[in-house]
Amino acid sequence: MVAVDNVGTQLPNDAFKDLVSQCISLLEAAVAKSESRFVIRLMRHYKSLRSLLKAHPATSVPFLRSLLKEYAFGANPCPVAEKAYNFLPADLLPPIFSEPESSTKSADVSDTTKPQFDLPKFHYTTSTYLEIQEYVSQDSQLTETKVMLSTLALIYLIDTRNYEKAMDLADSLAHLMLSLNKRIMDYLGAKVYFYYSRSFELGGRFKDARKLTFDCFAQKSMPASRPNDTGCYFQLHTEEPDSPQAVLVSLQIRKVLSVQLEYSEAYTKLIQSLRKAPQNDKTAYGFKLLATKMSVIVGLLMCDIPSKSVFTNPSMRKDLAPYEAVVVAVRNGDLNSFLQLCDKYAHCFEKDDTMFLISRLRDNVIKGGLRKINLAYSKINLANVAHKLGLESVEHTENIIAKAIHDGIIEAVIDHENQCVNSKVNVDLYKSYEPMRAFHKRIQFCLKLHSNAIQAMRYPEDPESTKENKTTSNPDKDQLESVRK
Structure with a gap:
């Protein structure tokens, strides 16, 4: 001590x-x-x-x-x-320090000098x-x-x-x-x-x-791991740009929002950026290509399959081929094909900085496969479901099906004793929430389009005309008008 x-x-x-x-x-x-x-x-x-x-x-x-x-x-x-x-x-x-007076004088001199x-x-x-x-x-x-x-x-x-x-x-x-x-x-x-x-x-x-x-x-x-928190903080304290050029620069903010699980807002901003981009195919090609890739992946994460017209553009067809294959795999619910595509086009996805988002699509692929199986079979064994989805264990498959039923993705009942899934009788589609969701989506698009049109019709006042209105009247002009009267 x-x-x-x-x-x-x-x-x-x-x-x-x-x-x-x-x-x-x-x-x-x-x-x-x-x-x-x-x-x-x-x-x-x-x-x-x-x-x-x-x-x-x-x-x-x-x-x-x-x-x-x-x-x-x-x-x-x-x-x-x-x-x-x-x-x-x-x-x-x-140097050699002398011992205090209170200390004993019998100490060895050789020890004190050492x-x-x-x-x-x-x-x-x-x-x-x-x-x-x-x-x-x-x-x-x-x-x-x-x-x-x-x-x-x-x-x-x-x-x-x-x-x-x-x-x-x-x-x-x-x-x-x-x-x-x-x-x-x-x-x-x-x-x-x-x-x-x-x-x-x-x-x-x-x-x-x-x-x-x-x-x-x-x-x-700005650490090597992507500074998403810093980017999100910057986005929250930045005003929304209105000019097309500023919207092009703000694409990185949409990527930050998608990483932060803000898929709806990121998808809306991406679509707006694409609409405000130049319509000429040769102008801003790189931006439109990157924004299209991001919108496809974010749409898939929102369980929204993009239309085929997105991939039919002749100038972008070759560059969007890997993403089209991913869309097909997600739509078919083929997990094995999806994993093979991830390995095949890993270099392309990493170059586009979308590999992190694409890895999140695994759950969407499984959900799509479950939805197809639920529509095709009224009763199916859990082992067969695991085989069709490419899953390893039956217990894991049962947990995934239970979560899908809880989230409302499929309408089915799990029979634990017989280890099978019983699909419910398909009800009238108009009695479900699908028409309401589709109608809400269209109404939201129309309202947003109307608000953008109104905003585009507003012009700032001309400062020169304002100054002319504020200037005093010309006396010669007033005299001439009085003579005419």
Whole structure:
């Protein structure tokens, strides 16, 4: 058990040792518990550590080098820690501190003159910073600890005006932070990027630090996994464009909406974008092709089979052939054919950035197959249904059928004892909700078309005519009119 005293009442060597040990223990606790509050407490000690490094380098730097040596050449070697170890001066000899008067004078002189820079030997620490007992591993080889110690070495190089080595070490540290993706490292990364910019600024190469800074910003704000949340936030705080050119640019927002499961709104916006696009086949061909592909997939996700006229356009027939095959597979409910098409045209779908949406169509294919089976058979065994749909287990097939019945996709009853499905007698279609849904869809389209037509008939007032109306009357013209009267 080690109790930490105030830094000011200790010898510089002991103060730096204890403070670094506390920082390592805080990092151990932060990683073990996945809590950033321990790292926030560590951030408060950087000022004291920097003061000790600057005021007492003869005692602090050798101990820091001994720690970096353990992490640079240990079980998990780190090139950045090795570079920090090599950049720190090795010719700083620690001074001999005299013992306090209260201490015993029978101590061996050879022991007092010999510098002691061993690592802390305790396993538990009780400190005013932690307020709890934490286990401290001696050979943890954490990346967080390597970054912290290398940052201390970078601070020392900046304070000693060794800017060339500082810029080299800062560049390696910044690239190491770019390769990591841990939330615990965010606070340590903030220190690294600050001293990275500071070292290049003091070294007279501040322009060279811009590229990595922008790369870091792009990586942290727009991660490699598609930034759909960021795009959705942008769309919510952006006014709807009215001009055709602005609608062309807003296609990416429709893709974000489709990924966010907002299929109805995305499909409506896609159709509007296609209508406002140039009608000439050679103009905006790439946009119209991509918007058509997106509208086909989003329509399938809404259980809406697109018309055949979409694929009969001579200029787009070849490019839309894979999507037409997907539509046929979904309509027929052929799961095996659908999976084969996904494997065959995977490169095309990934290039169009629609593979993620197409993978969601598997459930729609199964629903389409169930609907056809329900219309064709009044009674069918569950094993036969699994075979027709291409499913592996009968239990899984039974669960899918139960969910389809619950969602109103098919009208049937499952006979659990005989392991079969009994289709209900087909009722009059006009007694169902299908006519109401079709009528609602057409009315909604007509109202939207009417509102767009009214909006297109509105023109802003001409500012020149407004100014003419506000101008004073011409006296010569008034006099001429009075003579005529």
